[in-house]
Amino acid sequence: MTIPEASGTNHDFLALGAMIIRLDPGVVPFAHADEYRIHVAGGEYNVAANLSTCFGRRTAIATAMVDYPIGRKVEFAVQKAGVTAYYRRFKHDGVRGPNIATVWSDRGQGARAPIVFYNRANEAAQSLGPGSFDWGEIFGSAGAPRVRWFHSGGIFCSLSPSTADLVIEAMQAAKKAGAVVSFDLNYREKLWAAAAGEGAGAEQASEKAARTLRKIASYVDVLVGNEEDLQMGLGLEGQDVEAKSQLDPAVFLGMIGKVTRDFPNVKAVATTLREVHSTNRHSWTAVLWLDGKSYRAPAVELDVYDRVGGGDGFASGLFHGFLSGKSPEEALRLGWAHGALLTTTPGDTSMASMEQVEAFAKGGSARIQR
Numbered sequence: 001m002t003i004p005e006a007s008g009t010n011h012d013f014l015a016l017g018a019m020i021i022r023l024d025p026g027v028v029p030f031a032h033a034d035e036y037r038i039h040v041a042g043g044e045y046n047v048a049a050n051l052s053t054c055f056g057r058r059t060a061i062a063t064a065m066v067d068y069p070i071g072r073k074v075e076f077a078v079q080k081a082g083v084t085a086y087y088r089r090f091k092h093d094g095v096r097g098p099n100i101a102t103v104w105s106d107r108g109q110g111a112r113a114p115i116v117f118y119n120r121a122n123e124a125a126q127s128l129g130p131g132s133f134d135w136g137e138i139f140g141s142a143g144a145p146r147v148r149w150f151h152s153g154g155i156f157c158s159l160s161p162s163t164a165d166l167v168i169e170a171m172q173a174a175k176k177a178g179a180v181v182s183f184d185l186n187y188r189e190k191l192w193a194a195a196a197g198e199g200a201g202a203e204q205a206s207e208k209a210a211r212t213l214r215k216i217a218s219y220v221d222v223l224v225g226n227e228e229d230l231q232m233g234l235g236l237e238g239q240d241v242e243a244k245s246q247l248d249p250a251v252f253l254g255m256i257g258k259v260t261r262d263f264p265n266v267k268a269v270a271t272t273l274r275e276v277h278s279t280n281r282h283s284w285t286a287v288l289w290l291d292g293k294s295y296r297a298p299a300v301e302l303d304v305y306d307r308v309g310g311g312d313g314f315a316s317g318l319f320h321g322f323l324s325g326k327s328p329e330e331a332l333r334l335g336w337a338h339g340a341l342l343t344t345t346p347g348d349t350s351m352a353s354m355e356q357v358e359a360f361a362k363g364g365s366a367r368i369q370r
Contacts, residue, residue: 001221001267003180003323004145011084012057012323013149014138014179016170017044017156018125018163019063019074020101022308022348027109040077041103041348043155043186046309049081050316050350054338054357057320060084060147062133062170064124068092070100081349088132090124097122107306108279114307118190120159129162135173142178149319150174153184154233157212158191164212171219180322183216184315185225187233210235217263222322224315226271227252230259246275247299249287256289267291270332272314272339280304282343286314286336290328297336298363302343309348314339316350317357330361337361 006012019042025033042063051057061078065071065087078085090098101120108114120126140146150170157164171181192205200208213233217223230236236258238251252271259266268290275283282304286297317338321331337360341352 001180001322002178004148004178006148008144008146009140009148010058010146011060011148013048013051013059013151013319014062014147014174015044015048015060016062016150016152016167017042018101018123018159019045019061019065019078020103021070021074022103022105024306024346025106027107029112030104030106030115033106037346038073039347039349040074041309043153043184043312044151045078045083046312046348047151047184047316047319048083049078050313050338050342051320052082054316054350054352055320055354057323058084060086060138062086062088062138064088064090064098064128066090066092066098066100066124068094074100086133086138088128090127098124098127100124105308110278110280113279116308120191120194123159125156126160126163129160129166130169132166133170135170139173139177139179142176145178147174147177147179149180149182149323151182151184151315151319154186154209154213154229155188155191157216158188158195158209160195161212164216167216168219171216175219180221181219182222182224182315182319183220184311185213185223185229185233186311187225187229189232206232206235209233214262218265220263220266222268222270222319223259223263223266224270224311224318226273227255229271230255234259234262236262247273247283247285249273249285249294249296252287253289253294256294270314270318270335272311272336279307282307284336284340286332286339288318288328288332293328295328295332297332300340302340304343306346307343310339310343312348313342313350317361333361334358 022039048059196208318335345351
């Protein structure tokens with residue numbers, strides 16, 4: 001990969017996606033909860049926020065914004081994270097919307113699994129499409145790039161046909177200007193089933209995702225996704241590989257040949273691997289395939305506080321490593337370490353420091369620091 005030099009650019013990283021409000025009752029089941037913690041998040045935004053707050057990167061988000069109090073709540077969070085915003089603004093009618101989407105997600109506990117469900121009715125981000133942003137102004141041009149790295153994901157693409165078209169438009173502009181393009185498949189069956197139409201099941205959801213995401217993958221340099229994402233999101237058949245455990249990368253690496261055959265433009269594929277022993281106890285590792293070689297992070301046991309956002313945390317650290325010119329092993333370890341630390345705090349975005357991430361990546365322990 002050739003990443004533009006930082007000199008002369010405005011942003012190290014630009015994400016395109018939808019902002020959400022996540023309501024989190026903690027370990028209390030929804031039906032019994034009286035209080036909820038509010039997290040400002042978004043699958044694509046999380047990476048930009050993490051790169052800014054933890055790694056000190058110059059990041060930006062292109063997204064929909066609604067001019068009402070919830071929108072202001074989101075704007076304040078974006079400002080606090082130090083993320084530059086390119087907003088397409090919408091007016092709220094005071095009754096029905098359009099809205100910032102709400103995602104409900106409890107943490108679960110022990111043997112009780114976390115639960116996630118959505119209210120994305122009349123979501124402003126669904127209305128985004130080609131022409132919503134001036135990409136020439138944002139990305140610059142060949143020889144004078146303004147953005148080093150562009151990122152989007154499958155969650156945003158599932159919202160409407162126009163959001164997927166917008167991602168393609170942005171990727172074309174990014175590549176024309178010389179930016180690296182990454183994409184997190186982030187396959188969510190509930191979202192793709194809704195996109196496929198009323199009554200759609202798992203098979204129809206996967207078919208709808210594959211028809212959409214295969215078009216997008218043809219523009220991607222760096223792909224993030226596990227074997228389920230590759231199979232369900234891209235419609236790739238899994239290899240007949242005997243995996244010893246969910247931490248064994250054999251199945252994932254066995255599919256790389258299909259990825260590169262169908263998408264020769266893809267230079268790197270990365271994912272986290274986890275084995276869930278209980279809601280609060282996970283085994284965790286990560287794997288990277290880059291230009292024909294594979295790399296694996298160590299396996300570690302995690303005591304999980306809030307697992308939501310761990311994958312975005314991994315992507316953030318990995319991308320920072322690439323942007324910093326680190327070796328593949330170092331970049332992978334930064335992603336692995338940051339994703340692990342993100343699961344130890346509430347919310348979707350990072351509360352870790354770069355010093356903590358670097359220490360963990362080098363094999364640091366959880367012994368008290370005095």
